[in-house]
Each structure stands twice: as structure tokens, then as C-alpha cells.
Amino acid sequence: MYTEVFSELFPLMSTANPQTLEWLLSIAVEHEYPTGRAVLMEDAWGNAVYFVVSGWVKVRRTVGEGSVALAILSRGDFFGEMAILDESPRSTDVIALSPVKLLSVAREKFIQILFKDPQLHHRMLQLMVRRLRHANVRLQMRSSPPAVKLAHTLVSLGENYAHQTAKGKEIFHIPFKDLADVTEIGVEETTKIMEKLHEKGWIKIDTVNQAIFLVNFRQLMNLAGKV
Numbered sequence: 001m002y003t004e005v006f007s008e009l010f011p012l013m014s015t016a017n018p019q020t021l022e023w024l025l026s027i028a029v030e031h032e033y034p035t036g037r038a039v040l041m042e043d044a045w046g047n048a049v050y051f052v053v054s055g056w057v058k059v060r061r062t063v064g065e066g067s068v069a070l071a072i073l074s075r076g077d078f079f080g081e082m083a084i085l086d087e088s089p090r091s092t093d094v095i096a097l098s099p100v101k102l103l104s105v106a107r108e109k110f111i112q113i114l115f116k117d118p119q120l121h122h123r124m125l126q127l128m129v130r131r132l133r134h135a136n137v138r139l140q141m142r143s144s145p146p147a148v149k150l151a152h153t154l155v156s157l158g159e160n161y162a163h164q165t166a167k168g169k170e171i172f173h174i175p176f177k178d179l180a181d182v183t184e185i186g187v188e189e190t191t192k193i194m195e196k197l198h199e200k201g202w203i204k205i206d207t208v209n210q211a212i213f214l215v216n217f218r219q220l221m222n223l224a225g226k227v
Contacts, residue, residue, distance in 0.1 A: 047080075
């Protein structure tokens, strides 16, 4: 992967200097995982930072005998950055929702990079603050109607990860259970709302190709209160 492609693919790297990018690519380890495989286990947090080159993953928390999805991540995003600075035990893991390709950078080397490149350090802090703001928005929306909350989740996924096609913004057909978890509503509610949005023509659910097309993105934004 060329440094220009790496910089364009990952917003975190948009301000990094060329020397940083070259070093990162030289020390990064490539990984490929099939659907359903654990990408990162609970006891592995803090060992490295991971960059999603392609595919979709979910961060989940173990709850009793089951689990709850906390976040959905895809191409251009990263995870593990907070754990490298925090040595407390983890109760989350990362699972591949689709075939996924990752790059990982070991904890010690990534910390070295942060000290060497202040622009990268600053950019990482910016993105971490953005995630905190997103979490605050989710907290503020807890009393909102389920349809509004789900539209907000779909819009966020569309803005961050969608691939633009002739049918609209395309995202992966995320299991409704995971969509429900991330949105903090019930699975039945999620199913009914998604079916209603499909009937209205705002989204198109393509189960054959494992895709959801956000056909009328502006209407979804209106419903989510983002316009």
C-alpha cells in the first residue's frame, strides 16, 4: 500500500508526515479474518492499534451468557488506541461481521510514532474527542423515539463508511440484533422500522448481496434530526 493511499484511506493519518507513513507501513502487520471470527479477544486489548482496510467489524461487550454490540466500524476506522494507554482489564472483543482486512501496529511502536510526530498525536486526540461527542449525542437521544434513534444510527454509518452507488449510499447488511444493540432499542422495533423504511423507499435491503442501500439519505437525515 502506498503512503498516499494509506493517508487517504485513514483520516487519522491525514496530517501525518511522509516519514511517519512510510515507517508505519514498514512495521504494520497484515491480517485477514472470515465472517464471524474474533479479530481481537478480551485479553488482547492493549497490545496493538488496528486499522480497518476493508470489511466490517463490531465491538461487543460480554453480558452474562450473551453479548451486546457497542459499535460498528468499517473501512478507514481504527480501534485499540485507548487500550494502549490504559492497562485496566477489558470486557470487550471485536468480531468480523464480514470478511475483513486489517493492519496492526504494536503498542510500543505506535507510542513511539506519537512522540515523533506531533501532528499525528494531535489528529488522534481530535478523533478521540469526536468519538466522545458521538457518545454524548447517543446519551442525549436515549429518550427519542426508536425510529429517530435508528435513523441516526443509519445516517452515522452512511456518513462514515458508505460507498456511493447508483442506488444510494451502500453499507453492509448489519444484523438487526447488532443494529438494535448499537441504537439501544429492541430487536423487534428495529425489524419493524427497517421494514417500514424499506416499504417507504428510503432504504433498500438487499439480502442476496448483504447490503443496505440508503436510498433517500436526506429523508433519513430529517428523521434523525440532522438537517
